[in-house]
Amino acid sequence: MTEHITPFNKPYMTGRELWYIAQAYNHGHLSGDGLFTKHCHAWLEQHTGAHKALLTHSCTAALEMAAILADIQAGDEIIMPSYTFVSTANAFVLRGAVPVFVDIRPDTLNIDETLIEAAITPRTRAIVAVHYAGVACEMAAIMAIAQRHQLLVIEDAAQAVMSRYRGQALGTIGDFGAYSFHETKNIICGEGGALLINRPRFGERAEIVREKGTNRGQFFRGQVDKYTWVDIGSSYLPGEVTAAFLWAQMEEAEPITRQRLAIWAQYHQGFAELEHSGKIRRPVVPQDCEHNAHMYYLLLDSLETRSGLIAHLKAQGIGAVFHYVPLHTSPAGQQFGRAHGELTHTLDLADRLLRLPLWIGVEDRIEEIIALVQHYLERQPA
Numbered sequence: 001m002t003e004h005i006t007p008f009n010k011p012y013m014t015g016r017e018l019w020y021i022a023q024a025y026n027h028g029h030l031s032g033d034g035l036f037t038k039h040c041h042a043w044l045e046q047h048t049g050a051h052k053a054l055l056t057h058s059c060t061a062a063l064e065m066a067a068i069l070a071d072i073q074a075g076d077e078i079i080m081p082s083y084t085f086v087s088t089a090n091a092f093v094l095r096g097a098v099p100v101f102v103d104i105r106p107d108t109l110n111i112d113e114t115l116i117e118a119a120i121t122p123r124t125r126a127i128v129a130v131h132y133a134g135v136a137c138e139m140a141a142i143m144a145i146a147q148r149h150q151l152l153v154i155e156d157a158a159q160a161v162m163s164r165y166r167g168q169a170l171g172t173i174g175d176f177g178a179y180s181f182h183e184t185k186n187i188i189c190g191e192g193g194a195l196l197i198n199r200p201r202f203g204e205r206a207e208i209v210r211e212k213g214t215n216r217g218q219f220f221r222g223q224v225d226k227y228t229w230v231d232i233g234s235s236y237l238p239g240e241v242t243a244a245f246l247w248a249q250m251e252e253a254e255p256i257t258r259q260r261l262a263i264w265a266q267y268h269q270g271f272a273e274l275e276h277s278g279k280i281r282r283p284v285v286p287q288d289c290e291h292n293a294h295m296y297y298l299l300l301d302s303l304e305t306r307s308g309l310i311a312h313l314k315a316q317g318i319g320a321v322f323h324y325v326p327l328h329t330s331p332a333g334q335q336f337g338r339a340h341g342e343l344t345h346t347l348d349l350a351d352r353l354l355r356l357p358l359w360i361g362v363e364d365r366i367e368e369i370i371a372l373v374q375h376y377l378e379r380q381p382a
């Protein structure tokens with residue numbers, strides 16, 4: 001029976017993770033910022049073109065660092081979608097700021113850039129662009145709005161490692177970008193993330209905030225003669241065991257992305273007919289976007305159809321899931337944030353979205369998954 005279970009996610013291992021972890025063990029340097037962290041920083045900077053990249057414990061930690069570096073103060077307002085993970089908002093709420101939730105576009109499920117300007121008030125400090133499913137927000141419009149109103153832009157690129165917008169790596173277009181290497185992402189190390197710093201003026205402070213508010217980095221480079229407490233900060237750097245694991249994955253980032261894209265394309269082609277018959281809507285990837293196949297989702301006609309289909313797939317051993325509970329409807333979202341407007345698409349799409357398994361190795365069951373979905377939906381009354 002167990003061989004027929006297809007989990008929603010299965011972490012992909014390259015096979016070199018333990019070899020690199022053994023090297024970290026043999027080096028005897030297990031805290032952060034050793035050889036493997038340096039490899040990862042160099043890869044991130046070269047691959048993305050970011051001014052500076054710093055590994056963190058998680059994308060959540062990277063977003064918290066961005067909020068500190070952006071100097072977000074109590075009462076500041078931050079514009080973001082409600083259709084996102086809690087960390088997008090929490091990082092700013094921790095600084096006393098108010099998330100202002102704006103509706104999403106029905107095509108990409110990203111923040112609707114045409115609604116941002118109307119949500120700006122004298123207290124607005126930043127816009128958070130969440131690149132849902134690794135497909136870019138409309139960054140040209142968002143950057144133009146930010147420039148007109150002197151706002152910072154933080155890209156929550158948790159799902160967007162290896163994705164591009166008009167040729168530019170996601171995470172490098174705004175002032176800051178935050179990546180996730182959580183085991184559900186494309187490139188993984190269990191729990192991990194990175195902050196991309198795209199404006200040189202934030203670089204020095206970023207190192208200090210990440211090192212508990214100390215100038216430890218400058219001390220080790222011989223730039224200061226003692227190492228002391230100079231700013232607010234926390235411990236945001238991962239140890240070398242984590243970085244060693246991540247390095248094995250970064251080395252294979254391109255083949256991993258290629259294989260995921262092939263699986264994504266298999267689903268996409270397989271569901272064309274159902275979309276044509278009006279039973280589902282498939283993901284939309286605008287022309288300017290090169291995505292990373294982080295996710296394959298379907299938009300169904302109702303919450304009832306989604307619940308029924310999840311149960312049907314589960315009965316066949318296939319893990320399909322949904323997310324997110326829109327933040328503006330959650331208890332903490334209502335306490336700490338506010339919605340701008342009705343958020344109609346957010347409420348509607350959050351009820352109808354279904355995610356299918358997308359991991360290297362699921363190829364063998366894709367035809368079957370497509371057939372099961374087809375069969376189930378074709379039995380539904382029109």
Ligand SMILES: Cc1ncc(COP(=O)(O)O)c(C=O)c1O
Nearest residue numbers: 058059060085087158180182193
């Ligand atoms: C949009 C978004 N932001 C932030 C996060 C948080 O990432 P991490 O688990 O690395 O903290 C996630 C994780 O799923 C996410 O999807």
